[in-house]
Amino acid sequence: MEATMDKRIYFDNAATTPLDPIVIDTMTQVMQQNYGNPSSIHADGRKSRTLIESARKVVAHRINCSVSEVFFTSGGTESNNTALKCAVRDLGVQRIISSKIEHHCILHTLERLEREGVEVIYCDLQATGEVDYTSLEAHLGEGDKKTLVSLMHANNEVSTINDIARISELCQVHNAFFHTDTVQTIGYRELDLTKIKVNFLSGSAHKFYGPKGTGFLYINGNNQIKPFLDGGSQERNMRAGTENIYGICGLAKALDLACDNMNERVAKIKSLNQHARKQLKTNFPSVTFNGPTTLEGGLEKVLSVNFPPCPKSEMLMLHMDIAGVCASGGSACSSGSEKGSHVIAALSEISKIEGKPVRLSFSHKNTFEEVDYLVEKLKTVMQ
Ligand SMILES: Cc1ncc(COP(=O)(O)O)c(C=O)c1O
Known part of the structure; x- marks a missing residue:
């Protein structure tokens, strides 16, 4: 052998x-044919803009949300940073409940926010790594600080899946925001945001045969946050910087393939x-x-x-x-x-x-x- x-x-x-070979083909075509800046108003720019908006429709369709709630980012790390930091800065969050087995881009963000005065609570876990829902509920019931719960859907090291529908319900009962890192589950599990209410949800293309350096953040339409990156008015003023058009088109193609x-x-x-x-x-x-x-x-x-x-x-x-x-x-x-x-x-x-x-x-x-x-x-x- x-x-x-x-x-x-x-x-x-x-x-x-x-990268899936079909995704490579899609990206190569875009690289060859669509170099117009999506913010330019001439025909080449408009062509690029149309591609980005079609990609946004794909993501919105796959997670069942409005296109206006999908923002392209550079990946899971940026999406997670944006959700947590902007929730504190713009939504009055004073307390975050999370767990010790989140990805480092959550844990290190939490450490920073804690140094800046945010209260951070790490929920108890079951032996499998799944969140202890009783502990979560008890913490949610404590005090009256505006709270964000950030818990991943599936753990990238030990495979544990959290019941995000249950977490979402607990958050709604206690009027807390809910962010979930679905970087490992997008394309591997059905996610329907009309059935599970979340305020923020993060995804990353390179975990489902798409390109590295491309991801998205779902931000529920009721949550008005300010830009994480300042600059131009891309991504409806939420994330400045000329869009990674090849990456975004690759992400959408990879997501379509993964879901189909x-x-x-x-x-x-x-x-x-x-x-x-x-x-x-x-x-x-x-x-x-x-x-x-x-x-x-x-x-x-x-x-x-x-x-x-x-x-x-x-x-x-x-x-x-x-x-x-x-x-x-x-x-x-x-x-x-x-x-x-x-x-x-x-x-x-x-x-x-x-x-x-x-x-x-x-x-x-x-x-x-x-x-x-x-x-x-x-x-x-x-x-
Ligand atoms: C659960 C989880 N969250 C976030 C990330 C970071 O995503 P990205 O590499 O797109 O920044 C990863 C990547 O390993 C991950 O597994």
């Missing part, structure tokens, strides 16, 4: 996904995850999985695995890389950091996690043979 496996195998799809093919893609990813779990358990009986206890309880693209401690498990990522397998120790943003994963650290406080977990994250483009190859390589490394 080894001789035929000279390509690299990519199991790091929660960090980023490769969601059922088949998710089914394939789920069976890859199932196969990996089975093979890992058969070959390493003492492996455990972090996050939800069952595959059904979480986002199927992510599998966080604890291997039994052994001298080589310390260097597992390196050995796998040498063997041609891309995986990760946690989120891509914390790789290379001495501290390790903040998600695993937070979960270790409530459930037993041994060793340094490996995060495998699957795509519909992966194959069962690739999973088998991974397991064979692990057997060699762990001997």
Whole structure:
């Protein structure tokens, strides 16, 4: 098998996904044919503007909101920063309830806001990483400060899914704003904003086979915030700077593809995850999985695995890389950091996690043979 496996195998799809070839075609065409500045009033500019507005319609249609509520950004990080910082600056938010296992772009924003006087509360979590709804409700009931709840839909390291419909209801009962980071679920789960009320929602194209550096922020029409970036009047005055037209068109194409093919893609990813779990358990009986206890309880693209401690498990990522397998120790943003994963650290406080977990994250483009190859390589490394 080894001789035929000279390509690299990519199991790091929660960090980023490769561009879909159809998305590359769309973007290439736009690059070649639409260089007009969307703010110019001549025909070339108007053509570019039309493309951006069509892309906005795609996003609005896919999450079921008004086109006037969709703002293009440079990705999940900017969308999350904008939601939190502008809610404090413009909506009178004095308190934010979040969790210790959010992405760093939320956690570091919270640290900054806390230094600036905002009260930040980290909600209790269940052992799986899912929010403890009783704790959330209790915090929401405390005091009378204007509150924003920021909780992610699915966790990028351990796959845990929060019930955002339930969180939304709790927020409505307590008159709190709700922001959700759906960077890992857009294109993998149906999201209908007529059914789930949120004030802000963040998405990022490179997690669903679109381009890096492009994302969007949904801002509910009732929430009047001021621009995060000052400058020109792009994005209806909300986000200055000449639009990344190729990126925006790529995002829309990738989102259309992800939503049109969601059922088949998710089914394939789920069976890859199932196969990996089975093979890992058969070959390493003492492996455990972090996050939800069952595959059904979480986002199927992510599998966080604890291997039994052994001298080589310390260097597992390196050995796998040498063997041609891309995986990760946690989120891509914390790789290379001495501290390790903040998600695993937070979960270790409530459930037993041994060793340094490996995060495998699957795509519909992966194959069962690739999973088998991974397991064979692990057997060699762990001997
Ligand atoms: C849950 C989550 N939120 C936010 C981000 C940041 O998105 P971006 O890379 O588009 O800035 C990521 C990326 O890893 C993520 O997984």
